[in-house]
Amino acid sequence: MMQTIDTQPVPEWRKQAWSKLTMGGLQGVQEWDLLVIGGGITGAGILREAARRGLSACLIEQRDFAWGTSSRSSNMVHGGLRYLMAGSFSLTRDSLRERERLLREAPGLVQPLGFLFSGYKGRRPGRWSFRVLLTMYDLFARRWNHRFYPPHEYTMLAPHIMLTGLKGGAQCFDAVTDDARLVFRVIQEAKKDGALALNYVAADKLITKVDWVRGATVRDILTGETAEVRSKAVVNATGAWADRFRKQVGGGQDIRPLRGSHLIFPFWRLPVAQAIGMKHPADGRSVFLLPWEGATVVGSTDLDQDKDLDIEASITPKEVDYLLQIVHYQFPDLGIKRRDIISTYAGVRPVIGTGALDPSKEKREHSIWVERGLISVSGGKLTTFRLIALDALKRAARFIPSLTVEDKGEPVFREAHRKELHLQTLDCALQERLIGRYGLTAGEVAKCAREGELERIPGTNTLWVELRWASRAEAVVHLEDLLLRRTRLGVLLPQGGAAFFDRIRLICQKELGWDDDRWQHEAQAYKNLWQQYHSVP
Ligand SMILES: Cc1cc2nc3c(=O)[nH]c(=O)nc-3n(C[C@H](O)[C@H](O)[C@H](O)COP(=O)(O)OP(=O)(O)OC[C@H]3O[C@@H](n4cnc5c(N)ncnc54)[C@H](O)[C@@H]3O)c2cc1C
Known part of the structure; x- marks a missing residue:
């Protein structure tokens, strides 16, 4: 069991929340x-x-x-073609309907993303089976959403892709988020x-x-x-x-805990405008490569996680090789090397075990x-x-007499109007990002920006002001909360963002109410954690 008793003073918001939670304690x-x-x-x-x-x-x-x-997924909001192929019709249908709802309700947080699937000679599923699959997928989503392309057009959508045996490819649409x-x-x-x-x-x-x-x-x-x-x-x-x-x-x-790991590359090194679904040459498993928050993510694996769940999951050298193998295979001309990887992360799928030999079949x-x-x-x-x-x-509801649960389809997110939030001075992309991530508080986030803080942090889509806001208002307790979850800088930037530490400190230390000792201590703990769980083993 994890045990960290902090010697730091407890901030006021936490004291209040704790007493509300416990309402008089024992x-x-x-x-x-x-x-x-x-x-x-x-x-x-x-x-x-x-x-x-x-x-x-x-x-x-x-x-x-x-x-x-929930901070270690592949970030796809999708029906999952592979679930459809496995015969999980209701899961695929429900996921597709929820995808449509999230796209409607949370633009800026859940964004449409094209998904490409290349067709190669002798590779399954063949074009006709794939056509049937994509048609079913669209029927479930109630949205006609796919197209097939001949090789010369397909390579415009997926440049750098392996050309040997390429017969063209298909494109459909799903969505991506920041989990x-x-x-x-x-x-x-x-x-x-x-x-x-x-x-x-x-x-x-x-x-x-x-x-x-x-x-x-x-x-x-x-x-x-x-x-x-x-x-x-x-x-x-x-x-x-x-x-x-x-x-x-x-x-x-x-529960059968299954580890799934990812690699992150700088976008310029592995540039993809849309997600690409690939069959791994070693075992035929589906692996995705997708543009995410200004970088490119490759994942994932699917392996039994035998370690204690309280120890953070991390990628193994074997998984790095496995994921690199498919990148080399699918993008042979890019000459991607291990040293190109910016960071790694791994999550544990809480899958209900049935004893299937192959974890991916669960x-x-x-x-x-x-x-x-x-x-x-x-x-x-x-x-x-x-x-x-x-x-x-x-x-x-059985235990709470006043509770009735009917799905009336009410929105998860309250609607936020740009005008009312006074965001008009920002460009459309910024407005959408802030509304998507912060909803009705987007105006306050923009308002707290100091000079230059509405600019993007180089190499990412994150704005400097997001650091200030999170430090001020988003229950950050440790530096890792800020850099790995409120923002994703820890996995999007080399060495967990080390090059920007001085500016991050300038923006955040005072907002967090930390003295110099506390900052040093947090920075060291974060660097150790990054090295252990997010670097390339
Ligand atoms: C590699 C990978 C890729 C995935 N990709 C996708 C995808 O692209 N799209 C998709 O839709 N889904 C995806 N998933 C699935 C999705 O991420 C999970 O289904 C989802 O995040 C599970 O959420 P959860 O809240 O059930 O579990 P968690 O997010 O793990 O939350 C459980 C929480 O309980 C806390 N907890 C444990 N014990 C205690 C305790 N004693 N007291 C208090 N708290 C406790 C833990 O700290 C943890 O934070 C993926 C999963 C993995 C692993």
């Missing part, structure tokens, strides 16, 4: 309607849907929001409806009343303080960790268990978080 009589354990996209979605239904709901996360899998920001924005929406969300608070032991789960003992990771949080219902949304809590109520061991649907009143939810996708949330709340 003697507390007040009861929440719902306690959500886990601050990834699943927990965030449940909190959002609970708060909009008028429940008193709180969420706790043992590290930072989105620290788990950690998606989590954060969903939590913000829940907070606007009165929910409480607190990072660096772990749930330790479930509290039972007449043998039914009615809360949990929680521990502030920063101070070591503990308290009891009581609630009518408890949702265990701890993803890959879910079996731990299930064990406390006699549940089974169903189903990706979510599962829900209700055991002695504890509602555990795990598996599924980032894309379907809203549906997973509704499913979990339906089970919670």
Whole structure:
């Protein structure tokens, strides 16, 4: 179990949130309607849907929001052709409908992205099967969205691609996001409806009343303080960790943690205007290469994660070779080398194990268990978080008499109007980025910018002001929260952004209320962490 007791003073916002959470600590009589354990996209979605239904709901996360899998995905908001090929029709259909909804509701955070699939002589699926597949995909999405191109046109869309045996290719559209920001924005929406969300608070032991789960003992990771949080219902949304809590109520061991790793390259070194889906020459698995936040991401792998889940997942040298192999194979002329990789990251898929020999054959649907009143939810996708949330709340309704759960299709995100936010002086792309990421607070973000802070940080799409805003208003506890999740600079820039450290410090140190010692300490801890989990092994 992770244990970090900080000697630093606790900021006022945290003190207030902790006392609201615990409402009088061990003697507390007040009861929440719902306690959500886990601050990834699943927990965030449940909190959002609970708060909009008028429940008193709180969420706790043992590290930072989105620290788990939800900041380590491939960032695609998609139906997943591979799920369709595997016969997971309802998962594909639901994901595609949610993709359409997210594109409508959160432009600037969820952006349309072209996906290319090259056709080579003798490679499966052949053109006709692929045509059927893409037609089904579009029918599920209720949007005609694909085209086939002959080789000479296809190479204009995918320059540098291997030409030997190329018979042309297909293009369809899905979407891309910033997974950690998606989590954060969903939590913000829940907070606007009165929910409480607190990072660096772990749930330790479930509290039972007449043998039914009615809360949990929680521990502030920063101070070591503990308290009891009581609630009518408890949702265990701890993803890959879910079996731990299930064990406390006699549940089974169903999660098969699968590691997926990625490489990040500078865009100029591996330039792609759209995502490219590729079949790996070694095992025929699908691997994607996609433009993301000003860089190019290649991933992922799919391997059993045997390490303790509390140790951050990281890529192995073998996985680096595997991913480099497909880059060499698909882009032979670019001469990509190991030293071109800027950074790496790995996440653990909370997949429900069926004992399949090949990890990639395991189903990706979510599962829900209700055991002695504890509602555990795990598996599924980032894309379907809203549906997973509704499913979990339906089970919670049994314990919360006032709760009714009907999918009325209400938007996850409140609509933000550019005019009302006074963003007109910014160019359209900036307006969209700020609204997508910050919703109704986009105007405040722009307003807090000092000179030059509405410019992009070189090599990324991130604005300097995003650092200032996050430090001021987004519950940053450690430097890694700021550089790996509120912004993604830690994986988008070489050496985790070391070249910009002085300017980052200038903008953030005061906003964070840190003295020089604290800054030095955080910077060192961040550098160590980056070296261990995000460099090339
Ligand atoms: C490599 C990879 C690529 C992927 N790509 C995509 C994609 O492109 N598109 C897509 O839709 N999906 C994708 N997914 C799937 C998606 O990322 C996951 O389904 C989703 O992020 C799971 O979210 P979660 O909230 O259930 O889990 P998590 O994000 O892991 O959240 C669980 C949280 O619970 C916390 N927790 C654990 N124990 C405790 C405790 N005792 N107290 C408090 N908190 C606790 C953890 O710290 C963690 O933050 C991908 C997954 C992986 C691994």
